Amino acid sequence: MTEIDIALNLLDHQLLDKDGRRCGNVDDLAIEGDEVVAILAGPGYWPQRSRFLGALGSWLGRGRRVRVPWSEVTGIESHVMLRDEASAYGLGRGDDRLRPYIAKIPGANR
Amino acid sequence: MNKIFGIALGILSAIGGFVDIGDLVFNVAAGATFGYQLLWVVVVGVVGIVVYSEMCGRVAAVSGKAVFDAVRERVGFRAGLVTLVASEVVNLMTLAAEVGGVAICLQLLSGLPYRWLIALAIVGLAVVVWVVSFEWIERLFGYGGLCLLVFAVAAVKLGPDWGKVGNGFVPHLAQNNKLLYAYFAIGLLGAAMTPYEVYFYSSGGVEERWTPKDIGLNRANAIIGYGLGGFLSFALMITGGALFLGHGIEPEHLGTIALGAEVPLGQVGLLLALVGILFAVGGAAIDTVFAGAYNLAQFCGWEWGRYRRNAGAPRFTLTWAILLVLAFAIVMTGVDPVQLTEYAVIFSVVALPLTYLPVLLVANDREYMGQYRNGRVANVLGVLYLVVIMVVALTAIPLMILTNVGQN
Numbered sequence: 281m282t283e284i285d286i287a288l289n290l291l292d293h294q295l296l297d298k299d300g301r302r303c304g305n306v307d308d309l310a311i312e313g314d315e316v317v318a319i320l321a322g323p324g325y326w327p328q329r330s331r332f333l334g335a336l337g338s339w340l341g342r343g344r345r346v347r348v349p350w351s352e353v354t355g356i357e358s359h360v361m362l363r364d365e366a367s368a369y370g371l372g373r374g375d376d377r378l379r380p381y382i383a384k385i386p387g388a389n390r
Numbered sequence: 391m392n393k394i395f396g397i398a399l400g401i402l403s404a405i406g407g408f409v410d411i412g413d414l415v416f417n418v419a420a421g422a423t424f425g426y427q428l429l430w431v432v433v434v435g436v437v438g439i440v441v442y443s444e445m446c447g448r449v450a451a452v453s454g455k456a457v458f459d460a461v462r463e464r465v466g467f468r469a470g471l472v473t474l475v476a477s478e479v480v481n482l483m484t485l486a487a488e489v490g491g492v493a494i495c496l497q498l499l500s501g502l503p504y505r506w507l508i509a510l511a512i513v514g515l516a517v518v519v520w521v522v523s524f525e526w527i528e529r530l531f532g533y534g535g536l537c538l539l540v541f542a543v544a545a546v547k548l549g550p551d552w553g554k555v556g557n558g559f560v561p562h563l564a565q566n567n568k569l570l571y572a573y574f575a576i577g578l579l580g581a582a583m584t585p586y587e588v589y590f591y592s593s594g595g596v597e598e599r600w601t602p603k604d605i606g607l608n609r610a611n612a613i614i615g616y617g618l619g620g621f622l623s624f625a626l627m628i629t630g631g632a633l634f635l636g637h638g639i640e641p642e643h644l645g646t647i648a649l650g651a652e653v654p655l656g657q658v659g660l661l662l663a664l665v666g667i668l669f670a671v672g673g674a675a676i677d678t679v680f681a682g683a684y685n686l687a688q689f690c691g692w693e694w695g696r697y698r699r700n701a702g703a704p705r706f707t708l709t710w711a712i713l714l715v716l717a718f719a720i721v722m723t724g725v726d727p728v729q730l731t732e733y734a735v736i737f738s739v740v741a742l743p744l745t746y747l748p749v750l751l752v753a754n755d756r757e758y759m760g761q762y763r764n765g766r767v768a769n770v771l772g773v774l775y776l777v778v779i780m781v782v783a784l785t786a787i788p789l790m791i792l793t794n795v796g797q798n
Contacts, residue, residue: 292462292470294691305462305691321691329467333475358453358758375693378704387521388701
């Protein structure tokens with residue numbers, strides 16, 4: 281298997297940051313020549329996967345795009361592991377933005 | 391000893407958790423229309439849900455993947471997205487039906503106005519999901535649902551013709567009214583194998599942090615829990631057959647279903663039946679609202695799970711809250727929950743193949759599953775059921791139209 285074959289197996293898999301936090305999926309891959317250079321995550325990459333529904337989803341998700349360099353991938357098991365915290369890549373921002381509001385409600389940490 | 395106790399607790403909650411408003415409606419209605427003739431279909435449906443929940447529970451224990459992770463990985467982005475949309479629509483219909491069912495039960499128990507009780511039901515469900523831990527949610531509703539065992543006592547007390555009951559377990563076609571018979575068969579299969587059950591079951595395995603060590607627990611839960619849950623379905627159908635067949639009574643109201651326990655057992659029977667229905671349907675409302683939030687979060691890659699705490703998975707939390715509000719709006723329109731249930735069950739049948747196929751594929755994946763991948767029995771049954779599901783999915787809507795949603 282070439283590197284691209286391995287990488288294509290990763291398409292649509294869960295990304296986990298260094299603390300095991302779920303922080304997106306592998307929505308697409310950036311490939312240069314025969315080398316995978318980055319993982320592309322975020323609804324902004326959905327229209328290229330599915331024209332109509334993907335575009336709708338992208339619009340709902342405000343077209344956010346995150347590019348994670350391939351060198352940041354530390355492990356590939358049933359999920360894809362990243363070297364650093366999600367926020368270092370700009371991943372999981374939707375959850376981070378919403379958290380303060382949810383956290384204000386009593387019992388949010390139960 | 392502790393371990394056996396834990397397994398017993400899990401099984402008990404699986405029994406109580408199996409029956410939801412779809413099972414209540416279709417089993418009693420099938421009994422009222424065809425007597426005990428369709429009992430064999432319940433067996434087919436229960437074996438199907440056992441096979442597939444065992445599989446997706448095993449996948450969750452070994453790989454940490456829940457069903458919708460598998461859906462997107464295996465059928466691809468586009469088909470996965472279509473499955474997501476379809477499953478969310480069906481889930482929301484089911485959730486609304488279950489919420490309506492809770493409100494009807496509360497109304498029968500308290501006599502207060504229905505619309506107030508819808509609001510009370512939604513607030514009650516939201517508070518339970520917000521405050522109570524995953525394990526205790528399962529237990530609370532599972533044990534409460536065990537009150538439905540009153541229908542087993544009722545079925546025996548009604549003195550059915552046991553010879554005819556026995557014949558009902560032998561697969562056969564109807565002599566007359568073939569279309570309606572087929573419609574009920576599909577409804578019973580759909581009610582037993584509803585997709586939300588596998589979404590919830592597999593994500594629940596991740597919630598409870600299953601590891602390969604829990605594969606035995608998973609198997610026991612699926613086989614014994616769902617198996618005995620099927621036993622409750624038999625009791626409901628037998629009660630419906632013994633009490634309503636030939637009297638022209640269609641159980642179009644949840645109260646009529648509870649009559650099945652009241653006639654042979656009096657007030658105590660009625661009370662137990664209503665409490666059992668309340669917990670069974672309330673538990674199913676929570677299963678469906680979680681299933682909707684799990685699916686969306688897994689498709690999008692968001693953090694999810696009650697075990698992450700409410701603030702630890704913000705978009706997941708917001709999703710279930712929005713789903714509850716939408717369900718509230720649907721039930722407040724005054725739509726009849728029993729009718730909504732019929733539509734939800736029949737439409738969910740159409741979404742079954744795209745949910746179950748990826749489970750079968752991932753359970754066979756050597757890379758993730760290693761020594762825990764499907765054995766021959768699981769694969770033979772899995773493929774067999776996939777064929778059944780395909781046939782059922784293709785015929786569900788035409789049959790619904792031809793029989794005028796079972797009115798004929």
